[in-house]
Amino acid sequence: MKKSLISIFVPAVILTVIAFVAGGSGLVMKGFTISMNTALRTALMLFVSFVLIGQLQILITKEVLERLLQKLSGLKGIIIGAIAGGLFPGGPYIYFPFIQSFNNKGMPFYIFITFIFGKNVYDFTRIPMEASLIGPNITLIRNLITLPVPIIAGLIARRFYKNRTIESILMKEGEKHAADNNSS
Amino acid sequence: MLPTTIVLSVIAIILIIVNAKKTGKHYEGLKSGMRLLLQSLPLILCAFILSGMIEVLIPVEFVQNWLSKEAGMKGIFLGSFGGMLLAAGPYAAFPIIAAIMVSGAGLGTVVSLITGWCLLGLSKAPFETAFYGVKFFIYKLIASIPFCLAAGILAHIIEIVLM
Numbered sequence: 001m002k003k004s005l006i007s008i009f010v011p012a013v014i015l016t017v018i019a020f021v022a023g024g025s026g027l028v029m030k031g032f033t034i035s036m037n038t039a040l041r042t043a044l045m046l047f048v049s050f051v052l053i054g055q056l057q058i059l060i061t062k063e064v065l066e067r068l069l070q071k072l073s074g075l076k077g078i079i080i081g082a083i084a085g086g087l088f089p090g091g092p093y094i095y096f097p098f099i100q101s102f103n104n105k106g107m108p109f110y111i112f113i114t115f116i117f118g119k120n121v122y123d124f125t126r127i128p129m130e131a132s133l134i135g136p137n138i139t140l141i142r143n144l145i146t147l148p149v150p151i152i153a154g155l156i157a158r159r160f161y162k163n164r165t166i167e168s169i170l171m172k173e174g175e176k177h178a179a180d181n182n183s184s
Numbered sequence: 185m186l187p188t189t190i191v192l193s194v195i196a197i198i199l200i201i202v203n204a205k206k207t208g209k210h211y212e213g214l215k216s217g218m219r220l221l222l223q224s225l226p227l228i229l230c231a232f233i234l235s236g237m238i239e240v241l242i243p244v245e246f247v248q249n250w251l252s253k254e255a256g257m258k259g260i261f262l263g264s265f266g267g268m269l270l271a272a273g274p275y276a277a278f279p280i281i282a283a284i285m286v287s288g289a290g291l292g293t294v295v296s297l298i299t300g301w302c303l304l305g306l307s308k309a310p311f312e313t314a315f316y317g318v319k320f321f322i323y324k325l326i327a328s329i330p331f332c333l334a335a336g337i338l339a340h341i342i343e344i345v346l347m
Contacts, residue, residue: 008230008276015237027240035236038279039229046228047221048192054217055199058209091273092311100315116324120302126274128192133278134285134294136188142295145338146302149331156327170316 042132049128056125057089062098069102072111078158081111082150085118095119102166109161109169114154121149224275231276235283242287253290253343260336263293264329267300271307291343296336303328 019027065084072080088095099115122143131139161169203210251259270277281301285294304325312321 005227005230008227008234008272012230012234012237015234015241019237019241022241028237031236031240032233033236034239035232038235038282039232045189045192048189048196050217050221050224051214052192052196052199052217053220054215055196055203055210055213057216058203058207058213059199092308096311096315117303120308121299123274123302128195129274129278130298131188131192133282134298136191138285138291138294141291141339141342142298142335145295145335145342146299146331149299149303149335153327153331170320 045132046129049132052128053125060087060089065098066101069107069111069115070105073108075155077108077111078114078151078154081114081154082118082122085115085120085150086122086124088115088119089125103170104167106165106167108158109164109166110154110157112166112170113157114150117150117153121146227273228275228279231272231279234276235279238280238283239287242284244288247288251284251287251289251293253292253340255290255293256340257337259290259293260296260333260340263289263296263336264300264304264332267297267302267332268304268306270297270301271305273307277301277305290340291347292336292340295339296332299335300332303332 016028016031019031023030065088068080068084085095088098099112102112127139127143130142134142200210200213203213249255249258250262253259255262270280272280281294281297284297289297309321312324
């Protein structure tokens with residue numbers, strides 16, 4: 001979280017300085033007023049979004065998803081893998097270790113790809129935030145348009161690596177990198 | 185804005201009831217949500233300031249020429265790769281995308297920006313390379329680009345035909 005804060009704080013300061021240089025304190029104040037108005041307008045929605053996220057985090061546990069992903073294959077597996085990815089709570093520091101735990105369990109490579117794309121594209125816990133800030137109509141259009149993306153990615157991966165597991169394709173390189181990271 | 189809040193509130197209440205009946209951990213869920221809100225608050229406030237500054241600084245001509253509905257493919261390309269560079273979490277990324285949208289960006293640009301951020305976002309790069317290697321990261325990045333462009337093109341067509 002600290003890293004993310006710095007990555008937003010620094011550009012915010014830089015742009016505030018640029019606004020001051022470009023248009024003086026008037027332009028800076030205009031920027032701050034827009035920020036304040038957006039914050040006030042979305043405050044209640046953000047509060048409700050976090051209530052929702054908190055409940056989802058309790059309802060959807062790693063164990064539930066692990067059971068779901070364990071014996072998947074075929075088109076059904078691709079669809080469930082995509083949904084499981086979307087349901088998985090937390091950032092990449094949580095879902096990568098989780099999916100890595102399937103490396104030596106014979107999970108098909110295409111299910112792994114579907115899960116990763118499902119997490120990236122769907123991420124259901126992100127939807128309240130998206131609807132609050134971008135607007136429900138555009139959120140709906142965006143989600144409908146990108147709905148097939150994880151499925152298509154899974155089908156393409158299946159077409160090329162039908163009988164291959166994550167282990168047989170990725171593990172050597174991943175292990176090498178993990179080992180490199182551990183040793184450094 | 186109000187209908188969205190009402191819909192989200194109804195879903196939240198339903199989830200609290202489901203959680204109370206299924207797990208009995210609904211208070212824990214509320215606490216967890218509030219903890220996350222407090223943790224994210226500085227980030228959200230900084231993102232709001234950043235988005236306000238983007239809104240006043242972004243030149244109208246730039247939006248019209250490069251990001252608007254009229255910009256067409258230019259906006260979709262810029263959106264996809266802009267999303268990749270938007271290396272931040274949802275609490276920071278969405279206010280920035282909203283500011284670009286308010287400035288007059290077209291639907292194609294906005295959808296490709298969000299999809300680019302979802303699929304190509306560089307904030308995930310350290311994890312992808314650490315767990316599965318540079319080769320996986322590069323292949324996934326290359327494979328994801330057509331999806332972002334296609335999503336943007338579809339949204340652009342929807343905007344032209346329906347809006």
